[in-house]
Amino acid sequence: MKQDIFRIPDFACRHCGKPVSQSFADLGMTPLCQTQIPPDRFNAPEKYFPLQAYVCTNCWLVQLRDCISSGDVFTSDYPYFSSFSPSWLAHAKAYVDTMVERLQLTPQSLVMELASNDGYLLRHFGPHGVPVVGVEPSGSVAKAARALGIRTEECFFGRATAQEMLGKYGPADLIAGNNVLAHVPDINDFVGGVKVSLKPHGTVTFEFPHLLNLIQQNQFDTIYHEHFSYLSLHAVQAVFATAGLEVYDVEKLSTHGGSLRVFGQHAGAAQARTARVDALLDEEREAGFLKVETYTAFAQQAQATKRDILSFLIEARRQGKRVGGYGAPGKGNTLLNYCGIGTDLIEFTVDANPAKQNTFAPGSRIPIYAPDHIREARPDFLFILPWNLKEEIMAQTAYIQEWGGQWVTPIPNPKVWSKPAVRN
Template sequence: MQQTGKPEINSASALKTCRHCLQPLVLQLADLGFSPVANDFIGLAQSGEPEVHYPLEVRVCDSCLLAQVVHQLGARDLFRADYTYYSSHSSTWLEHARSYVETMIERLRLDKNSRVVEIASNDGYLLQYVKQAGIECLGIEPTEGPAAVARKAGLEVRTEFFSEQLGRDLANEGWGADLLVANNVLAHVPDINDFVRGAKALLNPEGVATYEVQHLLRLMQQNQFDTIYHEHFSYLSLLAAERIFHAAGLRIFAVESLTTHGGSVRFHVCHADAAWDTEPSVDAMRDEERRYGLERRATYTEWSSQIRKTKLALVQLCMELKKQGKSIAAYGAPAKGVTLLNYCGIGSDVIDFAVDRAPSKQGKLMPGVRVPIYDPAHLQKAKPDFILILPWNLKEEIKEQIGNAREWGGQFIVPVPEATIEQ
């Protein structure tokens, strides 16, 4: 049942074999050139120093259909103590977490005797609602900054990377999980087989694990190439996920389509022999992926042309606006924004500045393009003509937050799936 080998990496740290099934990795999905690490923001004191850029290419395994970044950076180099992503800075994401917790408590009939474990618990954005419900919970978070915030909120957090061994250790300590939560972390795991086996070890016999990942199908349908960056080792479809979980002795028994991150999927997973019935949603999503062509090589090789169209539309729009003497600011400095601006070659000569609600990013420069980042209050002072919304998946929330931009005639640019101006 288990994949016991390791993917082969050559001297340039580029994968030659699939990180799941170890078959040769040759089918290209996207080549975005060279890009810096998306969350390595630059302090002003280092503004004159060079940056390291790495190849950013995604290939798809012909055998198991797992899409994966070819140039692999070490997880400990990406998720460090100075990691700058804090989930609680988005009110939309907080509401998503609250609603999820309420739903799962009811569906699984969780109570004070239950145990909930979250992998990649970040700053406690989700577990705070579990704790409020009086249910024992534990967070696993490898980055010190977000983990410290969660501890201040009274949550128990282990600062470790999740693995099969850690799953076994936690189960032996009495943390066998009735609910194992893994939101937007499966894609961030270099050794995906070890990670999934950890869930197998930690889950109680009838326990449920849920995994939220950006859906490869939606990514391709909406030309969301900007969600490709080095922290995302894998890009998952149901077709690929079923193979991965099956190899670990687990089974996907339900799926949900979500609007988060431009189109995500939530896999509900149990032990292969658990009593949970496989729901019709699984067959429906599998059929949708097949109709789109996720089992055909040509579907992947032809996608690059769609990427170029999205890139050119944004570049042409920004160039035309600058020719007219218009000022352009960016709202948000997410990882997807770093990929987008670097791939499109749009830097500080086009984007005057960016703003972000995260204090950890303010006063720094965006990687590669060197756009300065300020507090959102700077928008009111500068009054830019156009605001490029880089976290476009949160565009409605952002428009509401900075709706006063319309008072000075400010308009919004949404870059994906094709650059458009919105009021």
Template sequence: MTSSTTERPAAAQAPDVTLSCRLCGSTDLRSFVDLGATPPCELFLTADALERAEATFPLHPRVCGSCLLVQLPPLIDPGETFTEYAYFSSFSSSWVEHARRFVDAAVERAGLTTDSLVVEAASNDGYLLQHVVARGIRALGVEPSVNVGEAARAKGVPTLTAFLSPDTGATVRATHGPAALVVANNVFAHIPDVAGFAQGLRAMVADDGWVSIEVQHLLTLVRLRQFDTIYHEHFQYYTVATAQRALAAGGLDLVDVELVPTHGGSIRLWARPRELGAAPGPAVAAVLAEEAAAGLDTVEGHAGFARDVSRIRNDLMRFLIDAADAGRTVVGYGAPGKGNTLLNYCGIRPDLLAYTVDRNPYKHGRFTPGTRIPIHAPERIEADRPDYVLVLPWNLREEITAQLAPVVGRWGGKLVFPIPALEVVDPVGRT
């Protein structure tokens, strides 16, 4: 956990009695970190929108004093964000490979055959289910975003355009039969109705089937100061303990957990229908003990994070201002949702970060929400030869360093990683 302080910890402040926990209903909610007010992180602006106002919403997660779920109030409507979505999973080659490895392991664990059905909630552009289809196993994606669902179908992945709810889950089961495996990767944090989503998962999975969920681990978020993964699309932030409670609300028992490195540190939860009576394995107890040792089994143990976040902001702003004063050029790499939390919280504008680039053509010619930084194709970096490249999707550090080393290495450019602490790196190892 973070270092101690003599100041009154944020997590011990008086509860915000007008709010209530979406998991247990308690009104005892305490401040975790206050990141100000920002626009929704995936609502990239077109050029003709630059002269119009943007809606902003408080970005202030709280921790529940009763069940310890860290959560944001549901200030945005998921339908407005996810009907047309700017994030396509397949633009990260390492993420596609991660999905392939997962499918290989899941086939063994769940004993999948060509007669089995695999359903993925929030299946995006078919990045994962394409590997299931390639094995000749029946697959169905449930994806609310029209544009990325179309991309999945173009890959041969059957996709239902819908948000997962108990009713959607029941319809999927009635139409396609029970699923031997239900997958929900990087979506468990994106839904405000935690219990309803878990019930939707239970509705789809066979009575002897498996549910697999990947979601960022709050323990890693705190240890590595990953505050930029807090944004309005993420309604809650899980420990294994709180995820176990959320799954139980849907009739699912947590039986196993894996720690995986994706998104800066995630947990892969394996659950089964409660009727099976499956007991948690030793890995569950081990991670619960690690969370308790870090203090995350108490409200007070969540304190100190806000102070660490402000230190990261100060260090990054000092670097950017010093670079500008010295006549050095700094541009960004990537336009992820997490990058927009960082840019808005720090108050970074085009005077300090001239532009950023992204591999996703959907974002080219658009501007980051709030900070209004232009987004270009990656080739712009080689054309301009900046002194520094600020890497916003730091969770893809290895992949991006390999991509940029032969590019910025031609003129001696350096990469800048802001989290967990400011680090300036020569990607080709020069001294």
């Protein structure tokens, strides 16, 4: 039989090691989504990488191929700072207050945060008198955390790092990881490090975008090179079990377009498993998470939304309307590059993060300004790239109504808003 030369070779699942060949989404070749381009590099060549997600039909982990290393992504000048989102800061404070009470944390406890960024979360333990230590591989944001007096280890976390920190700080009563579990290429080593660092009756919590929402809400733009994995509770439960941990509770969150917060402990530890765990596993099963067909249908959804977004932008420009963007998030750069959007369709975007201002978005080369540029440009449409923050952004930019401006959110399908949205 003639060999199919166009078949992409299998690769090993980053969790269970079984061969993976089933495609989930192919978003083409894109640059790294957080590599803003300075003006003096505008005409320089840029590296592009395949952005292709697959699903392992053995453990059901959705994942990218290994094409880049985490060190290439989370560099010393990594530009993402969590503290520039007021709603995210409020979310962090609410988490801290809840966990202090729920776990009865005291000045004799220790809290460790993995991917602690600029100290946006750990700072809130200070008023409670609870000691903390952060783990953050990116030098720029780790420096910002230390400036706040937050102990921060500048390294990638895994079993070896955990052993070193165990000798330095002792075991942790609480290990927190918000939007990091999807970012690690070696998920087994990372969660294995948690096993090393956690007290016998300690708790680990991970927050991550839920694959259920990604599929049902067509959130294809949340696929990018920083996210090595796309997580369901089924997949996380399997990863935990491999490390000798178990999930004992789970909560649904509204953050990042719909996330989960899982609570874990050492296998066989004291916390009883709640009914919410089994209920969510049943929900995923009913949604077809253990069927290949569920994953193969997703690519068609993404393609249809791409066409709808381009149709809207092309028609707006044909009518002489000006379109500006708000935000320069990773998801936004995935969307811009997958859809082939440049300055012919979106003239500019703005971002509150000074590290991103006066640069250009990767690939698309759309200029990024400070938010006050909106008043100067007076766009007819403000295209919200971090659509998960639409209520916050619309409230901040309500002034565009002065000249008849409207907002556009692209996901799950393009939608025009004439007045600020209100959270349900």
